[in-house]
Amino acid sequence: MMKIVDAANFSTRRDVETGTETQRAAVLDILQAVKQEGDAAVRRFTEQFDRIQLPEMRVTEDEFKEALCAINPEVRDAIREAAVNIRDYHSRQMRQSWMTTHESGTVLGQLIRPLQRVGLYVPGGTAAYPSSVLMNAIPAQVAGVEEIAMVTPPGKDGKVNPGVLVAAYELGVNEIYKVGGAQAIAALTYGTETLKPVDKIVGPGNIYVALAKREVFGLVDIDMVAGPSEIVVLADSTANPAYVAADLLSQAEHDVMASAVLVTTCRELAQAVQQEVETQVAVLPRKEIAQASIQDYGAICVVDSMEEGLDVVNRLAPEHLELMIEEPMAYVGQIKNAGAIFLGPYSSEPVGDYFAGTNHVLPTNGTARFSSPLNVDDFLKKSSLISYSRQDLLTHGQKIVALARQEGLEAHARAIQIRLDNEGK
Numbered sequence: 274m275m276k277i278v279d280a281a282n283f284s285t286r287r288d289v290e291t292g293t294e295t296q297r298a299a300v301l302d303i304l305q306a307v308k309q310e311g312d313a314a315v316r317r318f319t320e321q322f323d324r325i326q327l328p329e330m331r332v333t334e335d336e337f338k339e340a341l342c343a344i345n346p347e348v349r350d351a352i353r354e355a356a357v358n359i360r361d362y363h364s365r366q367m368r369q370s371w372m373t374t375h376e377s378g379t380v381l382g383q384l385i386r387p388l389q390r391v392g393l394y395v396p397g398g399t400a401a402y403p404s405s406v407l408m409n410a411i412p413a414q415v416a417g418v419e420e421i422a423m424v425t426p427p428g429k430d431g432k433v434n435p436g437v438l439v440a441a442y443e444l445g446v447n448e449i450y451k452v453g454g455a456q457a458i459a460a461l462t463y464g465t466e467t468l469k470p471v472d473k474i475v476g477p478g479n480i481y482v483a484l485a486k487r488e489v490f491g492l493v494d495i496d497m498v499a500g501p502s503e504i505v506v507l508a509d510s511t512a513n514p515a516y517v518a519a520d521l522l523s524q525a526e527h528d529v530m531a532s533a534v535l536v537t538t539c540r541e542l543a544q545a546v547q548q549e550v551e552t553q554v555a556v557l558p559r560k561e562i563a564q565a566s567i568q569d570y571g572a573i574c575v576v577d578s579m580e581e582g583l584d585v586v587n588r589l590a591p592e593h594l595e596l597m598i599e600e601p602m603a604y605v606g607q608i609k610n611a612g613a614i615f616l617g618p619y620s621s622e623p624v625g626d627y628f629a630g631t632n633h634v635l636p637t638n639g640t641a642r643f644s645s646p647l648n649v650d651d652f653l654k655k656s657s658l659i660s661y662s663r664q665d666l667l668t669h670g671q672k673i674v675a676l677a678r679q680e681g682l683e684a685h686a687r688a689i690q691i692r693l694d695n696e697g698k
């Protein structure tokens with residue numbers, strides 16, 4: 274049963290990103306072994322953790338063909354249409370290089386360049402996520418990334434989920450390796466005989482993936498360390514309790530550590546949702562996971578006013594926020610921290626997970642206070658451009674010399690002074 278908690282002290286922060294001592298040590302061992310031994314270590318860990326011997330790590334053309342035959346045509350059509358929506362949404366985020374010309378002749382600017390080679394981690398342990406292929410690969414493609422390598426754990430039969438392969442095929446991503454966990458992150462970072470190293474690794478995964486990404490950050494870039502899914506529904510008396518319960522369960526079924534929270538101004542709604550969750554969870558195929566999540570990390574906060582509710586929401590900084598209130602748009606301006614905000618009764622969270630076009634890789638565990646959904650910028654880098662004019666160097670050169678000497682950096686000062694002397698100033 275979802276517990277009713279006191280809003281004042283309630284928190285959804287979970288100690289999920291640091292892992293245990295044993296997990297951290299295991300990840301360091303895996304990283305080190307793959308760095309030193311390459312493919313041999315990747316194969317050994319795949320055998321140990323995924324219980325499969327892989328003669329060939331890279332997905333072959335025949336495997337793509339097999340997946341295309343196996344997929345339900347309705348699902349393939351939905352993948353295609355979702356891809357169009359996601360591409361359209363992300364295309365609007367693309368930035369352009371820019372330059373500004375000063376009257377003195379100086380030109381300053383910013384060059385926007387895509388990363389050259391990125392690695393996508395697509396989770397495949399307890400569930401397969403074709404949607405995550407779309408969410409990770411499309412922003413990279415929109416940014417203009419030339420090479421996309423995808424890694425995902427092999428199933429018990431040594432194959433990749435057909436939905437995952439078809440999603441990749443639809444996007445033209447064909448460099449796919451059947452490797453998961455920390456060994457996949459290591460291979461993408463250090464490279465092996467089979468796998469070329471990448472510049473950035475994106476995509477969610479379990480604790481081993483998260484710890485490995487955190488560890489290799491600096492050698493490669495990473496998107497974020499995404500933790501278990503979360504949803505907060507802010508609802509008033511106009512909300513339909515069955516809808517609220519269904520949406521809470523949509524995230525609870527992801528993980529035993531997922532968190533689903535209702536914040537409401539209406540005590541009757543709180544009780545009705547409590548009842549609905551009990552009824553709906555009982556018939557879910559993943560009920561053990563959803564029940565554990567609801568039991569340990571689910572909660573209902575009854576608040577006295579919408580203002581108090583908004584304070585709770587901003588403090589929790591949830592990955593997903595649903596506003597199931599009479600006039601949701603009127604309150605959007607007061608939301609300071611949330612990964613994605615869903616407005617009104619028809620904007621159910623799975624609309625964003627799969628289809629609307631927005632990205633489902635979102636900041637979790639309170640990190641929406643300072644970070645953003647995965648987006649095109651994650652695959653772009655910027656270079657500053659400086660073309661300084663003679664006039665500006667003569668006018669401002671002495672200021673630069675003064676600043677350099679103040680820092681005790683005489684060689685810096687002389688690099689400017691030599692030009693001033695040469696130009697007769």
Ligand SMILES: NC(=O)c1ccc[n+]([C@@H]2O[C@H](COP(=O)([O-])OP(=O)(O)OC[C@H]3O[C@@H](n4cnc5c(N)ncnc54)[C@H](O)[C@@H]3O)[C@@H](O)[C@H]2O)c1
Pocket residue numbers: 299318319322323395396397398399400402405426427452453454455477478479480481482499500501502527528633634635
């Ligand atoms: N935020 C998002 O957008 C999003 C999307 C999809 C999934 N997720 C999350 O991603 C996670 C996926 O986790 P998963 O486990 O299903 O798949 P996963 O692919 O992340 O992990 C599976 C891999 O973990 C490794 N592993 C398993 N046990 C190990 C051990 N004892 N020691 C070392 N390595 C081990 C194996 O190599 C295996 O290949 C879930 O928490 C899910 O909620 C998040």
Ligand SMILES: N[C@H](CO)Cc1c[nH]c[nH+]1
Pocket residue numbers: 402404405501502503592626633634635
């Ligand atoms: N809700 C997840 C992110 O928290 C993403 C996802 C993928 N498939 C279904 N849901």
Ligand SMILES: [Zn+2]
Pocket residue numbers: 502523524527626
């Ligand atoms: Zn989801």
